[in-house]
Amino acid sequence: QVQLVQSGAEVKKPGASVKVSCKASGYTFTSYDINWVRQATGQGLEWMGWMNPNSGNTGYAQKFQGRVTMTRNTSISTAYMELSSLRSEDTAVYYCARDGSGLGTWGQGTLVTVSS
Amino acid sequence: SYELTQPPSVSVSPGQTARITCSGDALPKKYAYWYQQKSGQAPVLVIYEDSKRPSGIPERFSGSSSGTMATLTISGAQVEDEADYYCYSTDSSGNHRKVFGGGTKLTVL
Numbered sequence: 001q002v003q004l005v006q007s008g009a010e011v012k013k014p015g016a017s018v019k020v021s022c023k024a025s026g027y028t029f030t031s032y033d034i035n036w037v038r039q040a041t042g043q044g045l046e047w048m049g050w051m052n053p054n055s056g057n058t059g060y061a062q063k064f065q066g067r068v069t070m071t072r073n074t075s076i077s078t079a080y081m082e083l084s085s086l087r088s089e090d091t092a093v094y095y096c097a098r099d100g101s102g103l104g105t106w107g108q109g110t111l112v113t114v115s116s
Numbered sequence: 117s118y119e120l121t122q123p124p125s126v127s128v129s130p131g132q133t134a135r136i137t138c139s140g141d142a143l144p145k146k147y148a149y150w151y152q153q154k155s156g157q158a159p160v161l162v163i164y165e166d167s168k169r170p171s172g173i174p175e176r177f178s179g180s181s182s183g184t185m186a187t188l189t190i191s192g193a194q195v196e197d198e199a200d201y202y203c204y205s206t207d208s209s210g211n212h213r214k215v216f217g218g219g220t221k222l223t224v225l
Contacts, residue, residue, distance in 0.1 A: 035214070037159075044219040045151070045159065045202050050212070059212050062117055095158060102149045102164035103204070109158055 002026040004107035022096030029077035030054040033099040118207035120217035138203030148186035
Protein backbone atom coordinates (compact mmCIF):
# COMPACT_ATOMS: atom_id res chain seq x y z
CA GLN A 1 0.00 0.00 0.00
CA VAL A 2 1.03 3.61 -0.49
CA GLN A 3 3.02 4.73 2.53
CA LEU A 4 5.22 7.62 3.65
CA VAL A 5 7.50 6.95 6.62
CA GLN A 6 9.27 9.88 8.25
CA SER A 7 12.39 10.06 10.36
CA GLY A 8 12.25 10.29 14.12
CA ALA A 9 11.89 13.17 16.52
CA GLU A 10 14.64 15.80 16.75
CA VAL A 11 15.76 18.26 19.39
CA LYS A 12 17.74 21.22 18.14
CA LYS A 13 19.22 24.39 19.59
CA PRO A 14 18.24 27.82 18.28
CA GLY A 15 20.22 28.73 15.18
CA ALA A 16 20.79 25.11 14.15
CA SER A 17 19.33 23.27 11.14
CA VAL A 18 17.18 20.18 10.95
CA LYS A 19 16.72 17.73 8.09
CA VAL A 20 13.62 15.51 8.07
CA SER A 21 13.32 12.56 5.72
CA CYS A 22 10.23 11.01 4.14
CA LYS A 23 10.57 7.55 2.57
CA ALA A 24 7.94 6.58 0.03
CA SER A 25 6.79 3.06 -0.80
CA GLY A 26 3.96 1.38 -2.68
CA TYR A 27 4.06 3.68 -5.72
CA THR A 28 6.42 5.27 -8.24
CA PHE A 29 8.15 7.97 -6.22
CA THR A 30 8.78 10.26 -9.18
CA SER A 31 5.13 10.37 -10.25
CA TYR A 32 3.71 12.57 -7.48
CA ASP A 33 4.74 15.84 -5.87
CA ILE A 34 5.67 15.79 -2.18
CA ASN A 35 4.42 18.64 0.00
CA TRP A 36 5.57 19.56 3.50
CA VAL A 37 3.17 20.84 6.14
CA ARG A 38 3.82 21.73 9.77
CA GLN A 39 1.66 22.10 12.85
CA ALA A 40 2.64 23.72 16.12
CA THR A 41 0.98 22.35 19.24
CA GLY A 42 -2.63 23.48 19.41
CA GLN A 43 -2.32 25.40 16.14
CA GLY A 44 -3.52 24.89 12.58
CA LEU A 45 -1.86 23.34 9.56
CA GLU A 46 0.75 25.45 7.78
CA TRP A 47 1.85 24.69 4.23
CA MET A 48 5.61 25.00 3.74
CA GLY A 49 6.22 24.01 0.14
CA TRP A 50 6.27 21.35 -2.57
CA MET A 51 8.81 19.39 -4.55
CA ASN A 52 8.53 17.47 -7.80
CA PRO A 53 10.63 14.33 -7.23
CA ASN A 54 11.08 13.80 -10.96
CA SER A 55 12.52 17.21 -11.87
CA GLY A 56 13.60 18.38 -8.44
CA ASN A 57 11.63 21.59 -8.98
CA THR A 58 10.42 23.23 -5.78
CA GLY A 59 8.08 25.96 -4.59
CA TYR A 60 8.15 27.40 -1.11
CA ALA A 61 5.77 29.46 0.98
CA GLN A 62 6.96 33.04 1.17
CA LYS A 63 7.34 32.73 4.95
CA PHE A 64 10.01 30.05 4.61
CA GLN A 65 11.79 31.33 1.51
CA GLY A 66 15.54 31.40 2.16
CA ARG A 67 15.29 29.10 5.17
CA VAL A 68 13.86 25.89 3.74
CA THR A 69 15.31 23.48 1.19
CA MET A 70 13.46 20.49 -0.22
CA THR A 71 15.45 17.78 -1.96
CA ARG A 72 15.18 14.11 -2.88
CA ASN A 73 17.14 10.96 -3.54
CA THR A 74 15.26 9.04 -6.21
CA SER A 75 17.43 5.93 -5.81
CA ILE A 76 15.96 5.35 -2.36
CA SER A 77 12.55 7.03 -2.93
CA THR A 78 13.15 9.55 -0.19
CA ALA A 79 12.30 13.23 0.10
CA TYR A 80 13.98 15.62 2.51
CA MET A 81 13.06 18.93 4.09
CA GLU A 82 15.81 21.00 5.69
CA LEU A 83 14.96 24.06 7.77
CA SER A 84 17.78 26.33 8.90
CA SER A 85 18.25 29.13 11.45
CA LEU A 86 15.82 27.41 13.79
CA ARG A 87 14.01 29.40 16.44
CA SER A 88 11.62 28.39 19.19
CA GLU A 89 8.63 29.18 16.99
CA ASP A 90 9.70 26.37 14.65
CA THR A 91 8.83 23.79 17.30
CA ALA A 92 6.15 21.73 15.58
CA VAL A 93 5.19 18.43 14.02
CA TYR A 94 6.37 18.33 10.41
CA TYR A 95 4.47 16.20 7.88
CA CYS A 96 5.24 15.12 4.35
CA ALA A 97 2.27 14.39 2.10
CA ARG A 98 1.84 13.00 -1.41
CA ASP A 99 -0.07 15.24 -3.81
CA GLY A 100 -2.34 13.37 -6.19
CA SER A 101 -5.58 15.34 -6.53
CA GLY A 102 -5.13 16.56 -2.99
CA LEU A 103 -2.80 15.47 -0.21
CA GLY A 104 -4.13 11.95 -0.04
CA THR A 105 -1.31 10.19 1.79
CA TRP A 106 0.52 11.63 4.80
CA GLY A 107 3.54 10.59 6.76
CA GLN A 108 3.20 9.97 10.47
CA GLY A 109 4.77 13.31 11.36
CA THR A 110 8.11 14.24 12.90
CA LEU A 111 8.28 16.32 16.06
CA VAL A 112 11.01 18.95 15.92
CA THR A 113 11.68 20.70 19.21
CA VAL A 114 13.83 23.83 19.26
CA SER A 115 15.10 24.58 22.71
CA SER A 116 18.23 25.94 24.31
CA SER B 117 -0.34 36.85 1.19
CA TYR B 118 -3.37 34.79 0.23
CA GLU B 119 -5.75 33.71 2.99
CA LEU B 120 -8.62 31.27 3.38
CA THR B 121 -11.11 32.14 6.11
CA GLN B 122 -13.05 29.57 8.12
CA PRO B 123 -15.26 29.91 11.21
CA PRO B 124 -13.35 28.80 14.33
CA SER B 125 -16.09 26.46 15.49
CA VAL B 126 -19.32 24.77 14.45
CA SER B 127 -21.54 22.76 16.74
CA VAL B 128 -24.37 20.35 15.86
CA SER B 129 -26.32 17.55 17.49
CA PRO B 130 -25.91 13.99 16.21
CA GLY B 131 -27.96 13.45 13.05
CA GLN B 132 -28.03 17.12 12.13
CA THR B 133 -26.34 18.63 9.10
CA ALA B 134 -23.07 20.44 9.70
CA ARG B 135 -21.85 23.04 7.23
CA ILE B 136 -18.35 24.48 7.34
CA THR B 137 -17.50 27.39 5.07
CA CYS B 138 -14.24 28.58 3.57
CA SER B 139 -13.87 31.90 1.81
CA GLY B 140 -11.05 33.02 -0.45
CA ASP B 141 -10.68 35.39 -3.38
CA ALA B 142 -9.17 32.77 -5.70
CA LEU B 143 -11.80 30.08 -5.10
CA PRO B 144 -13.75 30.96 -8.26
CA LYS B 145 -10.66 29.82 -10.20
CA LYS B 146 -9.00 27.31 -7.89
CA TYR B 147 -10.20 24.04 -6.40
CA ALA B 148 -10.91 23.65 -2.70
CA TYR B 149 -9.87 20.60 -0.73
CA TRP B 150 -10.99 19.56 2.74
CA TYR B 151 -9.07 17.69 5.43
CA GLN B 152 -10.28 16.12 8.66
CA GLN B 153 -7.88 15.93 11.58
CA LYS B 154 -8.67 14.10 14.78
CA SER B 155 -6.66 14.71 17.91
CA GLY B 156 -3.13 13.36 17.71
CA GLN B 157 -3.52 12.05 14.15
CA ALA B 158 -2.34 13.09 10.72
CA PRO B 159 -4.93 14.86 8.53
CA VAL B 160 -7.17 12.85 6.19
CA LEU B 161 -8.42 14.10 2.82
CA VAL B 162 -12.23 14.01 2.79
CA ILE B 163 -13.05 16.14 -0.29
CA TYR B 164 -10.91 17.00 -3.32
CA GLU B 165 -11.48 19.28 -6.32
CA ASP B 166 -14.41 21.05 -4.64
CA SER B 167 -16.84 18.15 -4.51
CA LYS B 168 -15.20 14.76 -5.10
CA ARG B 169 -15.00 12.19 -2.35
CA PRO B 170 -11.97 9.86 -2.04
CA SER B 171 -12.66 6.17 -1.73
CA GLY B 172 -13.39 5.14 1.82
CA ILE B 173 -14.90 8.49 2.84
CA PRO B 174 -18.55 8.13 3.93
CA GLU B 175 -21.24 9.50 1.62
CA ARG B 176 -22.43 11.90 4.31
CA PHE B 177 -19.41 14.07 3.45
CA SER B 178 -19.96 16.37 0.47
CA GLY B 179 -18.46 19.54 -0.88
CA SER B 180 -19.51 22.45 -3.04
CA SER B 181 -18.09 25.73 -4.22
CA SER B 182 -19.73 28.88 -5.49
CA GLY B 183 -18.01 32.17 -6.12
CA THR B 184 -15.54 32.93 -3.36
CA MET B 185 -16.93 30.36 -0.93
CA ALA B 186 -16.46 26.63 -0.60
CA THR B 187 -18.58 24.55 1.76
CA LEU B 188 -18.07 21.19 3.42
CA THR B 189 -21.36 19.55 4.36
CA ILE B 190 -21.72 16.60 6.70
CA SER B 191 -25.25 15.27 6.37
CA GLY B 192 -26.35 13.42 9.48
CA ALA B 193 -23.22 14.18 11.47
CA GLN B 194 -22.06 11.45 13.83
CA VAL B 195 -20.12 11.65 17.06
CA GLU B 196 -17.07 10.20 15.32
CA ASP B 197 -17.06 13.18 12.91
CA GLU B 198 -15.99 15.46 15.74
CA ALA B 199 -12.62 16.81 14.58
CA ASP B 200 -10.83 19.82 13.17
CA TYR B 201 -11.54 20.52 9.50
CA TYR B 202 -9.24 22.50 7.22
CA CYS B 203 -9.85 23.86 3.75
CA TYR B 204 -6.89 24.08 1.37
CA SER B 205 -6.37 25.72 -1.97
CA THR B 206 -3.91 27.49 -4.24
CA ASP B 207 -3.41 31.19 -4.69
CA SER B 208 -3.96 32.68 -8.13
CA SER B 209 -0.56 34.35 -8.47
CA GLY B 210 0.84 31.60 -10.68
CA ASN B 211 3.43 30.58 -8.10
CA HIS B 212 1.54 27.37 -7.22
CA ARG B 213 1.63 28.38 -3.58
CA LYS B 214 -0.86 26.56 -1.40
CA VAL B 215 -2.56 27.66 1.77
CA PHE B 216 -4.67 26.15 4.53
CA GLY B 217 -7.58 27.84 6.18
CA GLY B 218 -7.33 28.44 9.90
CA GLY B 219 -9.38 25.35 10.71
CA THR B 220 -12.85 24.75 12.15
CA LYS B 221 -13.48 22.71 15.28
CA LEU B 222 -16.60 20.62 14.71
CA THR B 223 -18.36 19.54 17.89
CA VAL B 224 -21.05 16.87 17.65
CA LEU B 225 -23.01 16.43 20.87
